[in-house]
Amino acid sequence: MPAATHRARPDLGPAVGKTSDPQHEPGDAGQTAVVELLRYSPVADELGRRFADAGHRLYLVGGSVRDALLGRLSSDLDFTTDARPAQVKKILSGWAEAVWDTGIEFGTIGLARHGVTLEVTTFRADTYDGVSRNPVVAFGDSVEGDLVRRDFTANAMAVSLPDRTFVDPCGGLAALARGVLDTPIEPERSFDDDPLRLLRAARFVSQLGFTVAPRVREAMTALAPQLDRITAERVQAELSKLLLGAHPRAGIELMVDTGLADVVLPEVPAMRLEIDEHAQHKDVYEHSLTVMEQAIDRETDGPDLTLRLAALLHDIGKPATRRVEPGNRVSFHHHEVVGAKMTRKRLRELRYPKQLIDDVSQLVFLHLRFHGYGKGEWTDSAVRRYVTDAGPLLERLHRLVRSDSTTRNKRRAAALQRTYDDLEERIAQISAEEDLARVRPDLDGNAIMELLGVEPGPVVGRAWRHLKDVRLERGPLDRDEAEAELLAWARAEGIVES
Structure with missing residues (x-):
C-alpha cells in the first residue's frame, strides 16, 4: 500500500470555548485553538483587549488556529481585524516592542511583543486580476467574509479575542478531524483566483498527512497548467516546504497524479516511463520515491532539503540514457552525468540558491560511483578521490548511496550494505592516516x-x-x-x- 494512505489523524481532545456557528459545534470533537492560545497569554489576550477597548474586533485566524488544533502552534501568530491598517498601527503604538508595515499594501501590520511575532491583517475580500493573478486588495467587513476567501477550510477557522469565541463557518474543524483538504468555495474558482493554491494543496498533504477532497483533486487536474503563471520564486518556496514536510512522497504523488509536476518538475513524472534495470520496481519513478523515503529515514539532524532533492532526482537522467542491450537487458549508461546536468538546469529555473544547486547536482553526479567498488578494484587513490570529490557532502553521499538500494532480495541488500560498510571503514582508516578532509x-x-x-x-x-x-x-x-x-x-x- 502506498505511503500516502498511512495518515495520522489529528488527536482532537475535548473542546474549550464557545462557537458562533451551531452547525459546526466543536463539542467533544476537538481541542479548540483556545487551549493552545493560553500558552501565549498575556500577549494574545492583551492584544485582544486593546482592540476591544478601541471598539474593534480581533481574531486569531487561519494556520495559527489549525496548528493549535493539531498541537503544533508556533510562536508566530496571525490575526485578522475589522480595523483598517492606520487604525491598527495606532492601537499598537506604545504597546508593541517593534512594528513593521512592509505588508501594509495588503492590509498587514507586523509586530513583536515578549519574543512573540504577530501579524494583524484587516478583513479581506480580495478579487484577482485574472492576468498576473495578483490580488486586487479590497477590505471586508466581517470575519466570515474573510474566512470564505481563504484557500482551504482547515485554514478558515478563527477564535475571537478576548472572549474566545470559536468561528467556523466553512466546517474546517470537521475537515481537520477527517484529515481532508477542501476549499471554502468551489475549488475551480478558488484555484483560478490564485493558482499557487494548487501547489499549496500538495504542500499541505505533505506537511499534514491529509488527503484532498475528490472535487479538489478534479479541479487540480483541470487547472494544473495555470501554475505556469506563478513566478518561479513562489513555486520554489512551496515545493521546498512540500519536500521538507512529514509526508513528501504523498505530496509528490499528488503533484504527479494531477499534472502539477508536469509544470514544476517534469523530469519526475517522466521517470514513470522507464522500467529500472533490476526489474524490482514498477518503474524508476517508484524507485526514486522509495529512495527518497529511505534517505529521510537516515536523516539525523532534521529535514535535509539537499538530501531529499538529491534522492528524488538522482535517476532523472535515466529516460534520456535508456538503451536496450542484447538479450533485452536495459541499460542507463552515464545517467548520473546526464542527470546532474538536468538537475542543475531544473533547480536554476526554480531559482534555488547556487550552493544548493551545486550540492544537489554533485550528489546526483556521484551517487553511482560506489557501484564500482564491490568488484574489489578500488585502490587507495580511488578512495581518496571519492572523499575529495564529495568534500563536505560526504555524509550526505553516504546516506544517498545506502538509500539507493531498494532491492527486495534481502541477501543482495545485505551484501550491498556490507560492501559500503567496508568502503566507510577504508575511508576512516585512510582519513586517520592522511586527514583526507584537508587533502x-x-x-x-x-x-x-x-x-x-x-x-x-x-x-x-x-x-x-x-x-x-x-x-x-x-x-x-x-x-x-x-x-x-x-x-x-x-x-x-x-x-x-x-
Missing part, C-alpha cells in the same frame, strides 16, 4: 612560484591541480619528492627548460 598538494602556491620562478597566474593553478592529483594518486610526498614531481611536470609542459 592539499604537498607544495603550496608560494612554494610553486618560488621553485618555478613564475608570478601569480594560471600556471600556478595548473601546477597546484597537478600536485593535488599526484597526492590523491600516491598519497603524501616528502618535500624533495614533491619538488621533483613539480619540476618534471613543468619541463613536460615547457614551463621550465629541460
Whole structure:
C-alpha cells in the first residue's frame, strides 16, 4: 500500500470555548485553538483587549488556529481585524516592542511583543486580476467574509479575542478531524483566483498527512497548467516546504497524479516511463520515491532539503540514457552525468540558491560511483578521490548511496550494505592516516612560484591541480619528492627548460 494512505489523524481532545456557528459545534470533537492560545497569554489576550477597548474586533485566524488544533502552534501568530491598517498601527503604538508595515499594501501590520511575532491583517475580500493573478486588495467587513476567501477550510477557522469565541463557518474543524483538504468555495474558482493554491494543496498533504477532497483533486487536474503563471520564486518556496514536510512522497504523488509536476518538475513524472534495470520496481519513478523515503529515514539532524532533492532526482537522467542491450537487458549508461546536468538546469529555473544547486547536482553526479567498488578494484587513490570529490557532502553521499538500494532480495541488500560498510571503514582508516578532509598538494602556491620562478597566474593553478592529483594518486610526498614531481611536470609542459 502506498505511503500516502498511512495518515495520522489529528488527536482532537475535548473542546474549550464557545462557537458562533451551531452547525459546526466543536463539542467533544476537538481541542479548540483556545487551549493552545493560553500558552501565549498575556500577549494574545492583551492584544485582544486593546482592540476591544478601541471598539474593534480581533481574531486569531487561519494556520495559527489549525496548528493549535493539531498541537503544533508556533510562536508566530496571525490575526485578522475589522480595523483598517492606520487604525491598527495606532492601537499598537506604545504597546508593541517593534512594528513593521512592509505588508501594509495588503492590509498587514507586523509586530513583536515578549519574543512573540504577530501579524494583524484587516478583513479581506480580495478579487484577482485574472492576468498576473495578483490580488486586487479590497477590505471586508466581517470575519466570515474573510474566512470564505481563504484557500482551504482547515485554514478558515478563527477564535475571537478576548472572549474566545470559536468561528467556523466553512466546517474546517470537521475537515481537520477527517484529515481532508477542501476549499471554502468551489475549488475551480478558488484555484483560478490564485493558482499557487494548487501547489499549496500538495504542500499541505505533505506537511499534514491529509488527503484532498475528490472535487479538489478534479479541479487540480483541470487547472494544473495555470501554475505556469506563478513566478518561479513562489513555486520554489512551496515545493521546498512540500519536500521538507512529514509526508513528501504523498505530496509528490499528488503533484504527479494531477499534472502539477508536469509544470514544476517534469523530469519526475517522466521517470514513470522507464522500467529500472533490476526489474524490482514498477518503474524508476517508484524507485526514486522509495529512495527518497529511505534517505529521510537516515536523516539525523532534521529535514535535509539537499538530501531529499538529491534522492528524488538522482535517476532523472535515466529516460534520456535508456538503451536496450542484447538479450533485452536495459541499460542507463552515464545517467548520473546526464542527470546532474538536468538537475542543475531544473533547480536554476526554480531559482534555488547556487550552493544548493551545486550540492544537489554533485550528489546526483556521484551517487553511482560506489557501484564500482564491490568488484574489489578500488585502490587507495580511488578512495581518496571519492572523499575529495564529495568534500563536505560526504555524509550526505553516504546516506544517498545506502538509500539507493531498494532491492527486495534481502541477501543482495545485505551484501550491498556490507560492501559500503567496508568502503566507510577504508575511508576512516585512510582519513586517520592522511586527514583526507584537508587533502592539499604537498607544495603550496608560494612554494610553486618560488621553485618555478613564475608570478601569480594560471600556471600556478595548473601546477597546484597537478600536485593535488599526484597526492590523491600516491598519497603524501616528502618535500624533495614533491619538488621533483613539480619540476618534471613543468619541463613536460615547457614551463621550465629541460
